[in-house]
Structures are given as C-alpha cells and as structure tokens.
Amino acid sequence: MTLPPIAQTAVAAFVLLNVVIGLVTYVTLLERKFAARMQSRIGPYYVGPHGLLQPIADALKLMMKEDVVPSSADRWVYNLAPIAFLVPCVLIFATLPFAPGLGLADLNIGVLFFLAVSSLEIVGLFMGGWGSNNKYAMLSAMRGVNQIISYDLPFVFAALVPVVLAGSLQLSAIVTAQQGLWFAAYPVIGQLGFIAYLVATLAAENRVPFDILEAESELVAGFRVEYSGMKFALIQLGEYAHIIATSYLGALLFLGGWLGPGPAWLGAGWFTLKAMLVFLLLTWVRWSFVRIRVDQILAISWKLMLPATVLLLLVTAFWVAWRSGGGA
C-alpha cells in the first residue's frame, strides 16, 4: 500500500514533530544535569533511575496546573501568543536534513528559510508581552524586540560565512561541501565564524549573559510572567526547540552535519551528537558568566559584532573568489 505524496509528507511531519518534542523535553534534563555538574550538585535524581523520568513528570505537572488568564489581559492576543511563539520554532526543523535524504524539505534556499522563519518567533514573544497587560512583561517584550533585531544581523552574517564557502544555500549541499574539511577547521575564517555564530546565538536566544529580557531580579520572569500551566509549557517548549534547532544549524554549518566515521546510517546520530555538543557549549557559557547591561548588549552588537561579521564575510568572499581563479 502506498500513500499519496501529501499523506506521506503529513506522516513524516507528524513523526518529526514528535521526535523533536521528545528530544526537546529531554534536552531540559541534559541541561539541568550539566548545570548541576558544573556547580557540584547532583541535579534531578529521584524520578526514575538518575532522574531520567523528570522531564515527563514536569510535563505532566504543567498539564495539570490551573490555567490562569489575567482579568485585564487582551484575551485573544494573550491566548494566541504561545502558539505564535511555538510554530516558527518547530517549523524550522522542517528544512534540516538529518542524514542524506532524511529530512522533510531540503529546500534550495534552506538557510534563508531557516533564518526567515526563526526570526518570526519575535512576533509571538511580543504578543505574549503585550497581551499580558503587565508592565514587567511589556518591558521584557520591548527589550526582547530590541535585542533580537540587534543580533539577527550578526547572526545572519555569521551563518552566511559557510554559505559563501560552500557556494550554496541548500543545507545538504553545505554538508557535502565539507567532506574534505569541516568549515570550523578552516584556518582563521572558520573559527572566527563559529565563535561569532555562537555569540550571536546566545544573544538571539536570550540566554545568559544576554538574558536581560527575563532578568529575574528586575523583571520577575520576563514576557511570560503571566503564563501558567500548558501555555507556559508551550512557550518553554518553543524556546528550547529554537535553541536546539539553532544548535543543529550550527553543527550543520560549521561541524559537517551528518559527516562522520562509520556506516551511512549513523549520520543522523553524528549530527545529533554534534548538535548536542554545540548546545552544551552554549550551556557552558550560560552557567559561567554573569548578565551584562542592556546598553552593553546593544553596544556589543552594533559596534563590535556587526562590523566584525560583515568584515569576516567580505574576507571570506574575497578568499573564495581568489581561490577559484579571480572570480567569474
């Protein structure tokens, strides 16, 4: 029995969605365990062996919590915000090729699609902050909009360095271009690009040291302060899905994606391993540094990151043109 193509895609999308949600749920446990190690703690331990069932317990707890809607909230915007936040964060997984031919849609312009859709998360974030009708949430949303516009540009420029090196916007073509040498191993250009990508990711994901929009000492919990129960869970899920997707993209752009020793069917495993490595790098920074001020964050973006990444992209382009024999 063969299904029509559209049904096949729908089934594939359903499977991918569930894999992603399962992965994202367990990544929270990974982060908590890792953070606990860094601080000489044990971390979640009692639910299941070594705390392995903790994410499931957390999810069940959030599902059973009372759903509170503030009486002065803008109900439509408030209720739709978690969905508007989650959808782009999950949609970006659609274009990632996990192994040769294993992915939902290996678009010609995969990188652009990823960058475009992932920046739409800001709409959900803003809706949450504004719809809650709470001054802390509102301040946080304004800071978030500010910060995400500032760091989108360096993020895009850093992500374009591998694109220029590979000469393609298609994600699978970028991986095959790294068969000889991963882009992170390219002398100077690769390392600088990778570092810029990591820093811009930290800021675009609002993680410490750039987490001014949920700075708990000033803003309680940022734009989601009024959310509870399942809606809070959706926002949390979206946030982690976004950072995992960005880790996958980083592993794909700089660390060779599914390439690795062993048979081809190990590809998805290598890719996930590398993505987790990128995620742990980001987590390592998160638990090592202190938060910096708003003006410092914006100054770093506009005065350092943006010129530096543009320069890096220019140098990369010149180098590629020179290597290919003086351009077209």
Added chain:
Amino acid sequence: MARAAFVLVALLAVGAALGLVIKKNVIHGAMFLVVNMASIAALYYMLGAEFLAVAQIVVYAGAIMVLFIFAIMFLIPGKDETGPDPRRWQRALALPLGALLLILLLAVVAAVRGTGPPAAGPATSGALYRALLTDYLLPFELTSILLLAAIVGVMVLAKRRPG
C-alpha cells in the same frame, strides 16, 4: 489539492486584510498584518517563487512588522484609537478610488490570464542572483544608493536639535 491549498491561503490573506482595516485596536491590526504578509508569502511559494516568499517573510513579516510594533508601542499610549477621525473627508474618496484600483487589477488579471507560467520552469535562486548582479546591476545598485540616502537622511533629521 493545490487548488484547495490556494483557496485556504487566499481566504486567510483576505480575512487578515479585512481584520487589519476593520479593527480599531492598532496592535491587533499589526497582528493581522503579520498573518496577511505570511499568507502572501505562502502564495508566492505556491507559484514557485521560493526566494520571493522567503524575502517577503524576512522583510515584511519580520523587519517591517517589528518596526511598526515598535513605533506603535512608543507613540500610541492607549490601546484603541479614540476621538474624532481627523481625516473624515478621506472616507468619501475611499470608495471611488478603491473601485478604480479593483478595475485596474481586474484588467491586469484579464490580460495575463491564460498565458500560464513561463515555459522555462521555476527560476532557481542562483539564476536570480546572477541576473541581479550582471544584467540588472545598475538598477540594483541605484536602489541600494537610494536606500542608503534615505538612511543617512533619517539620521540627519533625527540628530537635528530644535533652535
């Protein structure tokens, strides 16, 4: 199947546009505009214009919307627009001008109808960039100079101190 998808997305686009015009609350209007832009991007994608669809999302649904939202948050204190409409006389012009626009659009659609998509198939993004940077280099650069001039102009106007 493609037709059903088109009808769905088109209805979404038109509904969002109506919501944008009818809603008094400016933030709700901005949200409707996001939906409208995104559904238009989906329409571009269905027509095989991948790059245009993504550009539509980056530029309109992303950057321009963020700018709108920012301006609304800073400049409009209340949630709803209140008070008398300062431009009442424009309403009288709306119907005839709208009808004119509709007629023009129908004329264009009628002229193009039946010719079908170009035989060359969907243009790849590579061909698009090549065309932009070779055949159409001059208009492309002129556009970027225009944008640069606009940015510099805004900076000059914003920096000018009164008195």
